[in-house]
Amino acid sequence: MIIAMTEIKPSADSCESHQQSSRPYHHGDLRKELLCAAREMLEDGTIASMSLRAVAKKVGVSHTAPYRHFKDKEELLAGIAAIGFNRLTARMAAAVAAHPGDPAGQMQEAGYQYVKLALENPPCVQLMFGDILPCDDTYPELKQAGEEAFNGLKTIIVEGQSLGVFKPGDIELLALTTWSGIHGLTLLLVGGNLPDILSKDIDNRDITFAVTSAMLDGLMAPPSTS
């Protein structure tokens, strides 16, 4: 069964203040606070440099308190990755809404949103796709969040096909192809693996649009009509 793309959670893009406030012992929602603080720490640093102990200290609890809410450091990381997928899904839906009836435009915009999100928090992307977390049923929330994001992409392709803008063909395969292209570009940009390759004055939006265009049109020359 394919999971339908249901409602898009607003997924509050910001976090409450997590300074150690009034209550000396009981926090309002320590789980969320830890998740949020960890996400922030990830933004400037690596996954390895984000220690559970440091997160606990930032929130103002002892270094063993997180174990009341997460079995593991891994479980915390899985929570962060799930948030990442939810945000991606939300932005893709917004991209679709912004270009009604224009699947190619939707695809370009969705790709750019993907790139932008990734650049805001590269280590989070690493968490979502870097083979760090298990993709099986260990973290159902994570798995479902990932599938919802993929379904968002498939929706664009299905609409493109029904409008006759995209070629007919296996949806899963076409979705995988476009996902691969955008995903690969994103990771190359995030990883900084494109240093001298690109002209200096071209920005990420232009690069993303250029690459998605090339992907949509294909590389092969049209059959000669001679």
Place this chain on the structure above:
Amino acid sequence: MIIAMTEIKPSADSCESHQQSSRPYHHGDLRKELLCAAREMLEDGTIASMSLRAVAKKVGVSHTAPYRHFKDKEELLAGIAAIGFNRLTARMAAAVAAHPGDPAGQMQEAGYQYVKLALENPPCVQLMFGDILPCDDTYPELKQAGEEAFNGLKTIIVEGQSLGVFKPGDIELLALTTWSGIHGLTLLLVGGNLPDILSKDIDNRDITFAVTSAMLDGLMAPPSTS
């Protein structure tokens, strides 16, 4: 200046035995042995689980000995990543040689070689592209190895254009597009992010060829001639 793709080193695909042998104090080439042992440890485990101390123990030296040969754990990791790029370059060159005069076939084969190499040692790919190591001039050997691999791809595109098989257009951009597609597919496969998406009986070779075909042909429907 673009660095030309020079000679392909055979880059011995296997390692010498690294059991602690005769010499009690001085090793023949401890640097290489450490690199090799670390690469092997990476194959079954994660980057985090591969500790410098464990590598040293496996080779049979004290846990501080590696510091005679590597400034850092990071420097060791950079050495492993460079080896990965060299192997990729070599396999791409072999893919080109296997399909003379057929750029599309070269591209498909190169893509498959990329996928295959990645699946043999996923954490190594993470090291090569996962934003873990700096891409600047900190590790010149690593940087050059990466550029050589990218040049191998560009070579295919240049030949394809001159034969009229591929569209004309900016080479860097087309190379980036195909690299992104293959790179993204590889990481999705390595990361296990494609669990229920794919039919169970289709193997990686078929998937890779299908995706690269879709990339070469593009997704857009041909302009209607009505």
Place this chain on the structure above:
DNA sequence: ACCTGAACACCGTTCAAGT
């Protein structure tokens, strides 16, 4: 030159104990 052992400041995780 090359390697060792002790030492330091960090981890993640467990567990008995406190509120």
Place this chain on the structure above:
DNA sequence: ACCTGAACACCGTTCAAGT
């Protein structure tokens, strides 16, 4: 229920000392 502090087995890294 929720949190703490001590304790354990690990890290990476430094440094004086050994061959």
